[in-house]
Amino acid sequence: MERHITLGEFIIENQKDFPYAKGELSALLSSIKLAAKMVNEKINKAGLSQIIGKMGTNNIQGENQAKLDIIANDIFISTLKNRGEICGIASEELEHYVAFDEDMHKDAKYIVLIDPLDGSSNIDVDITVGTIFSIYRRISPAGAKVKKEDFLQPGDSQVAAGYLIYGTSTILVYTTGNGVNGFTFDPGVGSFFLSHPQIRYPEHGKIYSVNEGNYVHFPDGVKKYIKWVQQIDEKDGRPFTSRYTGSLVADFHRNMLLGGIYLYPQGTTSPNGKLRLLYECNPMAFLTEQAGGKAIDGETRIMEIIPSELHERTPFICGNSEMVSIAERFIGGNYEV
Template sequence: MERHVTLGEFIIENQKDFPYAKGELSALLSSIKLAGKLVNQQINKAGLAEILGKIGKQNIQGENQAKLDLIANDIFIDTFRNRGEVCGLGSEELEDFIVFDDDIHREAKYIVLIDPLDGSSNIDVDITVGTIFSIYRRISKEGSPVTSEDFLQPGRNQVAAGYIIYGTSTILVYTSGNGVNGFTFDPGIGSFFLSHPNIKFPKKGNTYSINEGNYIHFPKGIKKYIKWVQELDENENRPFTSRYTGSLVADFHRNMLLGGIYLYPEGTTSPHGKLRLLYESNPMAFLTEQAGGKATDGSKRILDITPKELHQRVPLICGNREMVEKAEKFLKEG
């Protein structure tokens, strides 16, 4: 009889993947799992509970907040506050980071950066959304309050990162630097089970994900790349297929499983790119590289960028290595 491995069992069996941890990081991933279940529950009953729609306020990014944005944000904050593995948290929905400075959390080794509900503009029309998370070891001395230095670390310092995708099924995907694995939630049992072991980008891909409505603003190299992927070439299986939902988690998940490239370049209506380095680009870049792909801002590796502020935006091109390198070549040639 085939053994079905739960997320909890998998974490325990792979404890060696966490070189500095003595159980704290495993417990932290369990906290994320718990919060994800609670967010999933809220999403599934959103229409019935009248928690769809906007709240009439904007977040620090200047974007209209959905009711579920704040609900998801509060769920993750409360979950981390009620458990002792985290000494600080940064959220895309908050202007500044949160310091957990009490006896329970002061000695904790880890900080978390989170996008509680990626793609929330899609909630009202029932399109897939997700949660993105990123985990670092603190730099500041244990026992003291965390500082901005703890959060402004380059992405290569991540000890774990991942996302939860809330779609036709709910899947938690994460890496701790030893490959990428996905776990599907069984609502009948209430557990996540290993369903996508050792995920790798296919060698070849033929899907590109970009908001072509911004075409007029794109750099010349990106425009040329789009024309190239749309050309007929039977030897290279072109034209490629365009798939873009406006939900980074959904587009990334599909491209990683089936083969593709995601692009949000500079020169759009967001001059420096739209995606946040800390909350979106770094965790997705970590996953990309662990799955055999490549993640760049168009010229340099995303994980080597040293952030200057909590809500810094960067261009992001990630996915199948061959496809990303082709896009980089077009950008370089201009």
């Protein structure tokens, strides 16, 4: 009989992935797993619990918050605070980072950045949503109060990143820099089991994900790339298939498994793009590269960008290396492929 490996067992068996840690990172990932179970339960009962709809308040980005945005944010912060592995957390839903000053946190080595409920505008129509997280080692000295600079690190400094996808099944996907693995939640036993070992982008992809409703606002290079993927060419399988849900986690997950490219470029309505560098782009770029893909802002590798603000936005293009490289050439003005 085939043995099914739980997330907890996998973390313990792969402790060598982070030899500088003494169990803290393993415990931190376990805390994220616990919070995810709680959020998953809330999402599954959203309609019955009357927690769908909007709060009538805006987050720091000026976006109308869903009730579940607030609930998910509170669950992750309280669950992570109850353990001593981190000294602070920054959330897409909060203007400022949260420093944990209690004695149990004073020597903590890690900080977390999180998008508690990505794609929350889809909640009311029962479309897939997710959670995105990123883990860094603090740069301020142990024992000192965590500072803003601890959160403003480039993506290359991440020690772990991942996402939860709450769909037809609930899946946790993460990396510690040694490949990407996915774990599916079995509600019958309350555990996550390894279901997608060593995920890699297929060599070639045929899916493109972009909000074509914003086409008129895109730079010329992006417009030309979109027209190129829509042209008929049997040699390379064009036209490609368009798939876009408005949930980054859902589009990213599909494209990584099936082969595709995701684009959210800058435009006249979003001069710096719409996605947040720290909460969305960096963790997804880390996963992308660990799965053999490529992530850029159009010119620069995402993981090399030095952030200057907690809620900094950036254009974001990620997916199959081949597809992203072709898009990069179009954006650079080279329209010959």
